[in-house]
Amino acid sequence: MSPEPLLRVERLGKRFGGFRALDGVSFHIDRGEVLGLVGPNGSGKTTCINVISGLYPPDEGSVLFAGRNVGGRKPHLLARSGINRTFQSPRPFLSLTVRENVEIAATYGRASEAAPTVDVVLERLGLAAEAARRAEDLNSAQQKLLDLARALATGPRLLLVDEIAAGLNPAELLLMAERLRALAAEGMALLVVEHLMGFLERVTDRVIVMNAGREIFDGTLAGAVRDAEVVRVFLGGAAHGG
Amino acid sequence: MLAHAILSGLVFGCYFTLVGLGLNLIFGVMRIVNLAHGDVVMLGAFAAFWLFALIGLHPLISSVIVLAAFALLGLPVYYLVVPRLLAARDSEMLSIILFFGVQQIIEALATIAFGTSERSIPGRVLGRGPLHVLGQTLPVAWIVSAAVSLLAVALVYLYLYRSRVGTLTRAVMVSRDEALASGIDVHRVSALAFAIGVALAGLAGVFSPFMLGSATPAMGGDVNLAAFAVIVIGSLGDPRGTMLGGLIYGVALMLMQTYMSAWANLLPNLLLIAVLLVRPTGLLGRQVRRA
Amino acid sequence: MRRGVREFVTVALPLLAALALAPLVYSNELLLFNFIMFLILAQGLNAIYGFTGYLPFGYVGFFGAGAYGFALAVMHLDATPLPAMACAGVAALALGVVLTPLLRLSGAYFAIANLAAAQAVYQVISNPALQDITKGPYGVTLSSVFAPALSYGVALIILAATLILVAWLRNARFGLALQAIREDPVSAAMAGVAVVRGRTIAWLLSALIAGLAGGVFAWHISVFYPETAFDLSFSIFAIVFTLFGGAATQLGPILGVLLLYGLYNVIGITVPQYFQLIYGVLIVLLVLFLPDGLASLVTRRGFRVP
Numbered sequence: 126m127s128p129e130p131l132l133r134v135e136r137l138g139k140r141f142g143g144f145r146a147l148d149g150v151s152f153h154i155d156r157g158e159v160l161g162l163v164g165p166n167g168s169g170k171t172t173c174i175n176v177i178s179g180l181y182p183p184d185e186g187s188v189l190f191a192g193r194n195v196g197g198r199k200p201h202l203l204a205r206s207g208i209n210r211t212f213q214s215p216r217p218f219l220s221l222t223v224r225e226n227v228e229i230a231a232t233y234g235r236a237s238e239a240a241p242t243v244d245v246v247l248e249r250l251g252l253a254a255e256a257a258r259r260a261e262d263l264n265s266a267q268q269k270l271l272d273l274a275r276a277l278a279t280g281p282r283l284l285l286v287d288e289i290a291a292g293l294n295p296a297e298l299l300l301m302a303e304r305l306r307a308l309a310a311e312g313m314a315l316l317v318v319e320h321l322m323g324f325l326e327r328v329t330d331r332v333i334v335m336n337a338g339r340e341i342f343d344g345t346l347a348g349a350v351r352d353a354e355v356v357r358v359f360l361g362g363a364a365h366g367g
Numbered sequence: 368m369l370a371h372a373i374l375s376g377l378v379f380g381c382y383f384t385l386v387g388l389g390l391n392l393i394f395g396v397m398r399i400v401n402l403a404h405g406d407v408v409m410l411g412a413f414a415a416f417w418l419f420a421l422i423g424l425h426p427l428i429s430s431v432i433v434l435a436a437f438a439l440l441g442l443p444v445y446y447l448v449v450p451r452l453l454a455a456r457d458s459e460m461l462s463i464i465l466f467f468g469v470q471q472i473i474e475a476l477a478t479i480a481f482g483t484s485e486r487s488i489p490g491r492v493l494g495r496g497p498l499h500v501l502g503q504t505l506p507v508a509w510i511v512s513a514a515v516s517l518l519a520v521a522l523v524y525l526y527l528y529r530s531r532v533g534t535l536t537r538a539v540m541v542s543r544d545e546a547l548a549s550g551i552d553v554h555r556v557s558a559l560a561f562a563i564g565v566a567l568a569g570l571a572g573v574f575s576p577f578m579l580g581s582a583t584p585a586m587g588g589d590v591n592l593a594a595f596a597v598i599v600i601g602s603l604g605d606p607r608g609t610m611l612g613g614l615i616y617g618v619a620l621m622l623m624q625t626y627m628s629a630w631a632n633l634l635p636n637l638l639l640i641a642v643l644l645v646r647p648t649g650l651l652g653r654q655v656r657r658a
Numbered sequence: 659m660r661r662g663v664r665e666f667v668t669v670a671l672p673l674l675a676a677l678a679l680a681p682l683v684y685s686n687e688l689l690l691f692n693f694i695m696f697l698i699l700a701q702g703l704n705a706i707y708g709f710t711g712y713l714p715f716g717y718v719g720f721f722g723a724g725a726y727g728f729a730l731a732v733m734h735l736d737a738t739p740l741p742a743m744a745c746a747g748v749a750a751l752a753l754g755v756v757l758t759p760l761l762r763l764s765g766a767y768f769a770i771a772n773l774a775a776a777q778a779v780y781q782v783i784s785n786p787a788l789q790d791i792t793k794g795p796y797g798v799t800l801s802s803v804f805a806p807a808l809s810y811g812v813a814l815i816i817l818a819a820t821l822i823l824v825a826w827l828r829n830a831r832f833g834l835a836l837q838a839i840r841e842d843p844v845s846a847a848m849a850g851v852a853v854v855r856g857r858t859i860a861w862l863l864s865a866l867i868a869g870l871a872g873g874v875f876a877w878h879i880s881v882f883y884p885e886t887a888f889d890l891s892f893s894i895f896a897i898v899f900t901l902f903g904g905a906a907t908q909l910g911p912i913l914g915v916l917l918l919y920g921l922y923n924v925i926g927i928t929v930p931q932y933f934q935l936i937y938g939v940l941i942v943l944l945v946l947f948l949p950d951g952l953a954s955l956v957t958r959r960g961f962r963v964p
Contacts (some may be wrong), residue, residue, distance in 0.1 A: 460766070464901065468938045468945065471941065472935055475931045475935035476935065586888070592773075597772075598737060629785060632781050633778055633781045637774075639837070640778070643771045
């Protein structure tokens with residue numbers, strides 16, 4: 126029997142009013158694994174990330190992180206215990222400098238002794254030259270990197286990445302894919318929500334396909350492309366609830 | 368006594384709907400708080416007073432003049448300050464401060480021009496004798512003011528839900544960015560909404576001598592509080608909510624004045640805080656998702 | 659943190675020294691006292707508005723609560739001034755705790771609800787039904803504790819403590835965390851910042867400062883009415899002074915008070931309407947053309963403002 130995975134999500138449910146955004150999702154991620162999360166718009170991918178990162182408490186089910194149920198914990202406590210994330214549209218602290226942005230996370234969100242220093246994070250993501258600039262003066266690709274830097278500065282064991290590839294040019298895409306693979310090679314577990322097939326192919330070990338709040342496929346990307354229901358969902362526009 | 372309090376509360380509620388309507392329209396479309404709203408109401412009151420005192424104009428005629436004149440007044444104000452304000456990072460917060468400045472300007476000019484004495488128009492101008500409604504007697508002036516208010520609410524409703532520019536206005540209310548992206552002339556729509564909002568405040572002012580008592584240049588602050596209470600109870604930005612807020616506010620006010628008159632002035636504030644804490648989005652507000 | 663000490667020494671100490679010595683050469687002590695009071699209020703408001711972005715339109719509520727906390731302690735408990743000052747602080751803190759749920763509101767909702775809360779406190783205290791306790795609308799007289807020189811000194815001490823607090827916020831990690839909350843509470847939470855606790859602390863500190871300012875105000879002038887202690891102008895002045903100089907800095911609000919309150923005293927006393935007019939125009943221009951205050955003229959060029 127394999128050891129307990131780093132993250133195990135069991136029958137996770139979340140409702141907004143009458144709308145079931147998550148309807149019993151279950152999956153797991155191991156250390157060093159990159160799991161892709163794909164599905165039509167409104168299928169519940171971002172809600173899934175929001176629940177795991179503590180922005181919403183789950184209505185049903187459990188989020189087991191390193192064997193402990195952390196469902197419903199406050200986001201700052203989850204950050205300190207090693208779960209972090211990026212946002213679909215980056216949310217840096219606009220009027221603060223790049224260095225201050227990362228410093229805050231390194232100071233308050235430190236999840237382990239091994240968390241990298243601010244300088245190491247900035248260097249690693251190619252932001253060292255921008256350290257003294259205000260976040261609002263960065264371009265959108267740089268803001269995405271800063272969002273990632275803020276997450277990495279806490280030294281997370283699980284990183285949730287929400288559509289980081291959108292809007293990047295081909296060279297930036299390639300670099301981003303390499304960076305995420307490098308993080309996984311160091312033992313970090315990643316959950317990557319993404320639409321771009323090429324990027325998914327390069328980055329993920331395994332994918333989950335979601336539709337209408339539940340997972341309909343769990344396996345390799347190549348397998349997903351051949352799966353009849355997955356094809357129907359993507360081509361037929363069968364996602365419910367928009 | 369209870370029946371009288373409730374009935375007059377409903378009548379006042381119609382008027383308070385009008386008091387909040389313009390403020391709410393402007394907030395709904397532009398997400399800015401016109402803190403000078405109460406002072407525009409004051410200007411409307413003075414316009415009605417002078418038109419009556421100098422040339423004996425009937426307030427119903429004045430109300431048409433005020434509507435047109437205040438709308439025309441609102442347009443240049445919009446173009447002078449609002450686009451620049453909306454470009455700022457925290458325009459919602461800054462708008463409160465900016466329109467506080469506008470309020471100071473209006474109040475100062477009004478004090479210089481009109482002095483500080485109280486001005487009123489006798490209620491009999493709107494009709495003689497009390498009116499019997501559902502077994503209760505109410506002053507005619509109240510009924511007329513409430514009727515005009517209802518008419519104004521109906522016209523705003525028709526504008527928003529039955530006209531093309533109204534549809535565009537509602538689109539801007541839902542999402543300014545998306546409206547901009549889909550090619551709607553957001554500034555024209557906003558300017559119109561702003562002008563209508565100012566005109567509605569002026570209209571509320573015309574009838575304020577009958578409903579709120581004599582006009583003074585300093586009355587704006589109290590009017591603001593009532594207007595805020597009305598629109599927050601209903602839901603900021605939702606014109607249908609304003610009607611609900613106005614009626615709740617009117618009835619609650621009359622009940623307080625009948626049974627606990629010493630504490631009646633506390634009402635708008637307590638009601639506002641209570642509603643905000645229980646339902647931060649107002650009674651008709653949608654549940655907002657975080658993040 | 660060493661930078662915080664340096665900034666306090668270069669910015670705040672000269673100001674405090676000047677205000678301590680000023681009564682020796684300038685006879686209008688009440689005016690000097692008002693300067694101190696507005697410096698305290700502007701910096702107290704800076705702690706909540708500048709660092710966390712909540713605009714406390716009803717900030718005067720804490721000031722009034724402090725003034726009445728002081729007055730009630732003197733009138734009903736025969737308290738001496740210093741214990742009465744403690745009551746002022748406690749009264750404002752208690753009001754702050756009661757109003758903590760307002761922090762769940764954002765933007766205009768918070769500002770309006772806070773204004774309503776301050777008005778409600780004023781209406782309760784000034785209500786004739788409570789005349790036996792608060793003297794209702796007729797105001798209080800505290801001649802038994804009147805001590806202008808001593809209260810002036812205590813006001814200076816409160817100002818010094820407030821300036822130390824702001825210098826600390828400006829330079830400590832906690833101040834940075836508060837600014838992160840202001841910029842984006844969700845992102846701040848993901849950076850590990852305890853958002854609710856952070857802004858509650860800032861809120862209560864800022865309430866305490868206003869309460870102490872209200873207490874020392876009551877002590878210094880010793881005769882006042884509820885509409886004086888709850889005058890909305892206190893909120894507005896504090897906001898505009900802070901905004902004019904530059905929020906989230908130590909120097910900004912100081913400049914705002916010295917320049918604008920100075921201007922007020924040059925033209926405001928004789929013709930209030932004209933002052934009101936100029937003031938209104940100034941506020942409009944400020945928001946439209948310099949929304950980040952005087953400090954932004956310097957920071958925009960890459961310099962740091964203490």
